[in-house]
Amino acid sequence: MTLTVEENERLSRVGPGTPTGELLRRYWHPICAADELDRSIFRTKELKVLGEELVIYRDRSGKLGLIDKYCVHRRASMAYAVVEKDGIRCQYHGWKYDSSGKCVDQPFEEMTHPEVGFKDRCPINAYPVQERAGLIFAYMGPKPAPLLPNWGPLVWDNAVRDIAITHLPCNWLQAQENSVDSTHTEHLHDYAARYFRQIMNGEEPDFERARTHTKIGFEPYKYGIIKRRTTNDRGEDHPRWTRGHSILFPNILWHNATMQFRVPADDTNTMHFSLYIWRAAPGHEAPKQDVVPSRTVQLMDEMGQFAGLNYLFNQDYMCWATQGPIADREIEKLGESDRGIIMFRKMLSDQLDIMATGDEPTINVFRSAEENSGLEWPAIPHESGEYVGANFGRGDPKYRPSESGYSRDAEKIEAVMRTWQEFEVPAGAYMGE
Ligand code: FES
Numbered sequence: 105m106t107l108t109v110e111e112n113e114r115l116s117r118v119g120p121g122t123p124t125g126e127l128l129r130r131y132w133h134p135i136c137a138a139d140e141l142d143r144s145i146f147r148t149k150e151l152k153v154l155g156e157e158l159v160i161y162r163d164r165s166g167k168l169g170l171i172d173k174y175c176v177h178r179r180a181s182m183a184y185a186v187v188e189k190d191g192i193r194c195q196y197h198g199w200k201y202d203s204s205g206k207c208v209d210q211p212f213e214e215m216t217h218p219e220v221g222f223k224d225r226c227p228i229n230a231y232p233v234q235e236r237a238g239l240i241f242a243y244m245g246p247k248p249a250p251l252l253p254n255w256g257p258l259v260w261d262n263a264v265r266d267i268a269i270t271h272l273p274c275n276w277l278q279a280q281e282n283s284v285d286s287t288h289t290e291h292l293h294d295y296a297a298r299y300f301r302q303i304m305n306g307e308e309p310d311f312e313r314a315r316t317h318t319k320i321g322f323e324p325y326k327y328g329i330i331k332r333r334t335t336n337d338r339g340e341d342h343p344r345w346t347r348g349h350s351i352l353f354p355n356i357l358w359h360n361a362t363m364q365f366r367v368p369a370d371d372t373n374t375m376h377f378s379l380y381i382w383r384a385a386p387g388h389e390a391p392k393q394d395v396v397p398s399r400t401v402q403l404m405d406e407m408g409q410f411a412g413l414n415y416l417f418n419q420d421y422m423c424w425a426t427q428g429p430i431a432d433r434e435i436e437k438l439g440e441s442d443r444g445i446i447m448f449r450k451m452l453s454d455q456l457d458i459m460a461t462g463d464e465p466t467i468n469v470f471r472s473a474e475e476n477s478g479l480e481w482p483a484i485p486h487e488s489g490e491y492v493g494a495n496f497g498r499g500d501p502k503y504r505p506s507e508s509g510y511s512r513d514a515e516k517i518e519a520v521m522r523t524w525q526e527f528e529v530p531a532g533a534y535m536g537e
């Protein structure tokens with residue numbers, strides 16, 4: 105089931121008015137870490153989201169605003185505007201906007217023609233935003249906005265979090281397809297990873313291959329697709345088969361206590377947010393975090409080659425980016441290992457068909473408190489994930505990042521991991537696997 109050029113465009117392009125661009129606008133997406141914004145002395149950050157140039161800011165009363173990058177007047181960048189107590193004032197001629205985008209002041213126009221109400225005709229485009237789990241989420245679709253989903257890791261308390269952000273020079277769909285591509289793990293993350301590690305250490309590669317997949321399974325479910333696998337060393341009684349992992353439609357991977365959000369900046373660039381969560385063992389208290397630290401992952405080295413290939417996620421990033429700005433899906437050769445990818449493309453295409461009839465997507469657009477509660481994995485909603493993290497805290501509770509860089513809160517992470525050391529996890533409980 106190779107896609108045609110037209111089908112590929114339909115599934116991948118994200119600008120305003122494109123089918124997938126309109127579909128993605130029906131969802132809340134993280135657009136930056138609160139920590140990134142708050143580290144800017146300008147209290148602003150320039151962003152590109154779904155092909156639109158925007159500025160996020162936090163006014164001096166703490167309120168967030170997301171507006172077009174260019175001032176409505178004569179198009180100076182609002183990234184250098186004066187951020188006041190209750191809005192943002194363009195640095196060039198002083199037009200001021202509130203967080204809803206309403207123009208509330210135009211100094212010289214008000215002085216000369218206060219009676220004409222010119223400012224009422226000069227709103228700046230603005231989008232709603234919400235802060236959650238250290239991330240700032242935006243909604244860029246038609247109103248009323250749905251609810252920001254209460255996925256477990258976004259709402260768990262008594263936990264320590266960390267955020268890594270990677271700017272990928274490729275289309276978002278390559279990243280998301282990877283999450284239903286089970287067999288890559290035995291090659292990219294076992295065999296090739298071992299090879300990368302050895303050559304990076306100046307060792308002779310031994311070409312040893314440890315793990316082979318014996319069976320893969322994919323199942324569409326209410327929130328996306330569950331993927332399952334057995335390997336030569338893990339059979340059908342292993343959680344990787346019995347419970348599996350979940351991707352959330354349309355652009356999230358939820359793996360144990362890590363969520364990965366693949367947010368298109370534009371057609372050929374993706375902002376990748378990894379949100380890591382370490383929960384404290386029941387009865388223990390996690391250290392407090394005033395801010396959730398964030399970092400930007402360095403993708404390339406000074407020679408222009410992919411950096412950090414001894415890290416799991418960097419290996420993925422390299423593969424997605426090297427597939428090209430938008431992968432040429434019309435010349436792929438899909439095999440048995442690609443069943444999950446075919447299923448995801450069909451799911452996306454079916455949702456685009458629903459949108460084409462004027463309806464909203466039927467997956468993960470929540471409009472009632474009931475739909476938006478108990479969003480836990482695995483097997484939503486019957487387990488709470490409260491023991492996820494236990495297996496990381498046993499033995500050697502050492503923080504090991506999955507992608508290059510290091511958390512500023514590594515000590516707090518290790519303190520949380522240590523809370524599991526003496527804790528008795530009930531038999532059969534899901535610890536994350
Ligand atoms: S360009 Fe912004 S006020 Fe003139």
Ligand SMILES: [Fe+2]
Pocket residue numbers: 282288289292293416420
């Ligand atoms: Fe991977």
